[in-house]
Amino acid sequence: MTVRRSSFVMSGQSFFGPDIPVYVNRAYENFELHEHSHEFVEITYVSEGSGVHYIDDEALPVEHGTLFFIPVGRSHVFRPRTTKKDRPLIVYNCLFPVDYLAGLRGAFPQAADICDYFTDEHMPWFSIKDNTGACHSQFQELYSEFSARPPGYLAVIAALIVRLLTGLYRQQLQTGTAIGARPQWMAVEEAIACMKSHYAGRLTLGGLAAAANLSERQFSRLFRQQTGMSFTGYLHNIRMDAACRLLADTTLSVAETAAAVGYADLKFFHQLFRRKIGMAPRQYRLSVRTVSN
16 A cells, blocks of 8 residues: 655644643544654554554554554554444544653652653654553543543543553563563563463463563562462452453353353352352342443
């Protein structure tokens, strides 16, 4: 596909007001917008669909969960994979001027190093994959706060952006670092991300420890230190949260729900669900649907 090149530069005046130095939207990408650069920082999250992101003479496939950090001056444009209206490419955009980071630095002095990192004028663009859905939740909250503008919304948005930048900063620290040279806290973060993405599979403490290049004993100690829980207990909680979502939002039977979150033993699932949630799975489904109705 040929992309129409242009020298179009988006100005921050089109997005920011004197009292609102950020802009958040949810956009349907199309084939009309020309490739462009901008005078502000852009963080984009692909919420739905798939397509291609053309940036700095590269063409990168994108799909749900792809996130881009795009510094000032980078030429880019998104294109959906198809013109079909039932298969749109939908993205969240969070925009802010570079000097907004100086304000965050003052408001959150503990995050000064992180703000300085993203203020660097030589900062390259980069992308990550949101395997756990954590970034998606943050963008949904950003959009809700910006659109509704309840009392204190700018403070909430600032906190969410710092949290988002902190996650991106940690991801960048991991990139290109040999497993044996990484800080040990990264091993637990990566393990938790794996557990949240693959909780229904055959996850084992030994397997995650081996991936982190640690002994089971050392990994187990670190995991409990950072989470306050054992590996098994944490995994059960992830699975129970997933089971609650399925019981509330789908018509899967209890047995199908148990299998979907990783339990082949239905009796054990019932016992664990009752212990963790305080009621049987069918009672939980009835209770949440009664409340919603």
